[in-house]
Amino acid sequence: MTSQLEVPLAMAEMLLQHEIEKFVNLEALLIDDRRFEEWLDLFSDDVHYWMPTRTVRYEREIHREHSRPDEAAHFDENKRGLEERVARIRSGMAWAEDPPSRTRHLFTNVMVEAGGEPDEYQVRNNFLLYRGRLQREVDIFVGVREDVVRRSPEAEHGWLIARRTVTLDQSVLLAKNLSIFF
Amino acid sequence: MHPDISSLVDTRNGTLDPRIFVDEEIYKLELKNVFARSWLFLAHDSQLAKPGEYITTFMGEDPVIVARQKDGSVAAFMNQCRHRGMRLCRADLGKTKNFSCTYHGWTYDLGGRLVNVPSEDDAYRNGIDKAEWGAIKVTQLATYKGFIFGNWDPTAPPLTEYLGDFTWYFDAFVDRCEGGLEVIGGSHKWVFPANWKFAAEQFCSDMYHVPISHASAALALAPDDMEADAEIFPLDGTLGRQFTSPWGHGTGFFTESGDVLGLIVGREPGEWFQGGNPEVVDRLGTHRALNMRGMHATIFPNFSFLPGINTMRVWHPKGPNEMEVWAWTVVDSSAPPEVRERLRIGNLRTFSAGGMLEQDDGENWSEIQQVLRGHVARQTPLNAQMGLGLDWDDDPNFPGRVNRVYCETAARGFYGRWAQMLSGASWDELAVTPPLESVRQS
Numbered sequence: 009m010t011s012q013l014e015v016p017l018a019m020a021e022m023l024l025q026h027e028i029e030k031f032v033n034l035e036a037l038l039i040d041d042r043r044f045e046e047w048l049d050l051f052s053d054d055v056h057y058w059m060p061t062r063t064v065r066y067e068r069e070i071h072r073e074h075s076r077p078d079e080a081a082h083f084d085e086n087k088r089g090l091e092e093r094v095a096r097i098r099s100g101m102a103w104a105e106d107p108p109s110r111t112r113h114l115f116t117n118v119m120v121e122a123g124g125e126p127d128e129y130q131v132r133n134n135f136l137l138y139r140g141r142l143q144r145e146v147d148i149f150v151g152v153r154e155d156v157v158r159r160s161p162e163a164e165h166g167w168l169i170a171r172r173t174v175t176l177d178q179s180v181l182l183a184k185n186l187s188i189f190f
Numbered sequence: 191m192h193p194d195i196s197s198l199v200d201t202r203n204g205t206l207d208p209r210i211f212v213d214e215e216i217y218k219l220e221l222k223n224v225f226a227r228s229w230l231f232l233a234h235d236s237q238l239a240k241p242g243e244y245i246t247t248f249m250g251e252d253p254v255i256v257a258r259q260k261d262g263s264v265a266a267f268m269n270q271c272r273h274r275g276m277r278l279c280r281a282d283l284g285k286t287k288n289f290s291c292t293y294h295g296w297t298y299d300l301g302g303r304l305v306n307v308p309s310e311d312d313a314y315r316n317g318i319d320k321a322e323w324g325a326i327k328v329t330q331l332a333t334y335k336g337f338i339f340g341n342w343d344p345t346a347p348p349l350t351e352y353l354g355d356f357t358w359y360f361d362a363f364v365d366r367c368e369g370g371l372e373v374i375g376g377s378h379k380w381v382f383p384a385n386w387k388f389a390a391e392q393f394c395s396d397m398y399h400v401p402i403s404h405a406s407a408a409l410a411l412a413p414d415d416m417e418a419d420a421e422i423f424p425l426d427g428t429l430g431r432q433f434t435s436p437w438g439h440g441t442g443f444f445t446e447s448g449d450v451l452g453l454i455v456g457r458e459p460g461e462w463f464q465g466g467n468p469e470v471v472d473r474l475g476t477h478r479a480l481n482m483r484g485m486h487a488t489i490f491p492n493f494s495f496l497p498g499i500n501t502m503r504v505w506h507p508k509g510p511n512e513m514e515v516w517a518w519t520v521v522d523s524s525a526p527p528e529v530r531e532r533l534r535i536g537n538l539r540t541f542s543a544g545g546m547l548e549q550d551d552g553e554n555w556s557e558i559q560q561v562l563r564g565h566v567a568r569q570t571p572l573n574a575q576m577g578l579g580l581d582w583d584d585d586p587n588f589p590g591r592v593n594r595v596y597c598e599t600a601a602r603g604f605y606g607r608w609a610q611m612l613s614g615a616s617w618d619e620l621a622v623t624p625p626l627e628s629v630r631q632s
């Protein structure tokens with residue numbers, strides 16, 4: 009039996025989980041509907057958005073599988089970098105995204121833990137990202153996102169993403185580009 | 191049956207037969223007569239800093255291991271066990287004492303020598319000559335200023351001869367500072383559903399596509415106080431040069447331009463690369479230090495780089511319809527940390543799978559490949575006539591055969607040499623038969 013004291017705690021945890029899952033789902037909606045300007049507003053001004061590369065290593069050296077912060081990465085962006093990528097897509101001349109990709113982000117396994125700062129939480133979720141493009145191009149990306157989200161009452165949706173690390177489960181990318189957002 | 195090779199590339203009229211990009215028979219011949227005879231980039235010294243460090247790569251479609259030896263030298267050999275042909279090493283890179291086959295356990299040392307065969311006495315009755323059954327060594331191996339190249343052909347001329355008149359241009363990238371270049375850790379590896387030659391040719395010869403293909407990136411990347419206009423990126427072809435080597439290598443660059451590097455990778459690398467660093471001017475002279483801006487280049491057949499932006503890459507062939515790109519960012523080893531960091535970031539934002547410039551290159555190459563599935567498309571020659579018959583070879587500042595920067599002479603040189611090699615011409619013939627007709631004397 010759960011003690012009377014533990015019930016409110018469990019409720020608070022469920023509410024937090026619910027709130028964050030709603031935020032995660034909202035993000036998927038904004039990207040897939042190509043509402044990139046609104047999507048940018050989900051990030052804090054000090055955001056770091058990082059997707060390291062992965063090499064094939066033997067077990068004994070597997071700790072070096074992911075590139076280090078000062079090495080090659082697929083994305084290593086601050087807010088300005090993300091804005092530039094959106095500006096490019098909106099330019100009408102971004103041929104790799106015009107005609108645009110059709111994306112569908114499926115987020116699952118959402119796990120929430122307390123973060124380093126009082127208002128911050130570590131949010132981890134797995135994703136499957138389907139991309140169709142032109143008449144018959146298809147790519148599937150699978151991986152995990154590890155975010156730090158910050159409770160921000162002044163932000164439109166009450167939360168901001170302050171940090172994101174995306175790990176893709178591919179070494180040689182089998183797609184011709186990463187012109188989409190994760 | 192493949193079509194008559196000599197008619198595939200017409201350098202006199204500047205036309206290309208599209209079957210060179212799609213035909214299976216031509217592709218097989220290309221692996222044999224081009225890739226198994228050319229000097230191919232394998233690795234940079236800085237990627238194999240310590241004894242025992244190795245990387246695995248490809249020469250054409252043949253897998254090879256490149257390893258630093260205990261005495262500091264480099265060895266390169268087939269990544270294939272001699273017993274039943276299993277891949278010896280399945281990692282991209284690492285550090286080891288030896289390579290042990292995971293099928294039956296034959297073990298090779300860092301130099302590819304077979305050193306141990308399980309149950310040698312019992313199963314083979316000591317009847318195997320291990321010296322005979324080492325991994326197949328890359329026939330010729332040579333290093334130029336830290337760049338390690340390999341060649342399968344024992345009759346191929348030495349690397350320095352093969353680099354030939356391109357060496358002067360290559361040095362503008364690799365010999366700027368004492369200590370040379372080093373590779374920033376990690377790599378970008380991804381796939382384009384297109385023939386490798388589209389990419390190799392573009393880096394060899396194509397400044398022409400930049401204002402159109404990369405219009406969006408120029409807009410997005412320009413700092414607030416910079417206008418991505420003709421002052422930064424000249425549209426006047428007389429403000430640059432393109433160079434073609436009889437060995438098929440090529441390059442192009444602006445002799446005058448605004449801060450085109452600043453626009454693409456950031457001001458710090460731009461300033462570092464062509465801000466008049468006295469050591470660079472001293473080593474290279476003014477023209478190479480200051481008047482080769484926004485440069486693109488390919489060493490025949492599939493090693494390309496962009497000096498200043500400092501991406502370098504190999505276009506690995508994976509059948510006629512696919513290539514795998516392996517790209518690295520390099521930096522002068524004496525560059526300050528902020529230049530290094532800006533180059534790392536600048537490259538992943540521009541020339542990588544997520545790069546805002548390269549995405550649009552990939553769109554072009556993969557769509558060409560799709561169109562070439564058609565019968566009529568395969569019969570329709572492609573136009574490579576830009577600047578045809580207008581080269582000169584007496585430029586006061588830039589040695590060798592040159593033209594304006596917006597030109598396709600380096601493409602004609604690239605495909606011309608490719609066709610000569612494909613036809614199986616011997617190195618003696620190749621040495622005396624340049625791929626292009628002599629320059630018309632005015």
Ligand code: FES
Nearest residue numbers: 271273274291294
């Ligand atoms: S295939 Fe390597 S030991 Fe048999």
Ligand SMILES: [Fe+2]
Nearest residue numbers: 399403547551
């Ligand atoms: Fe390009």
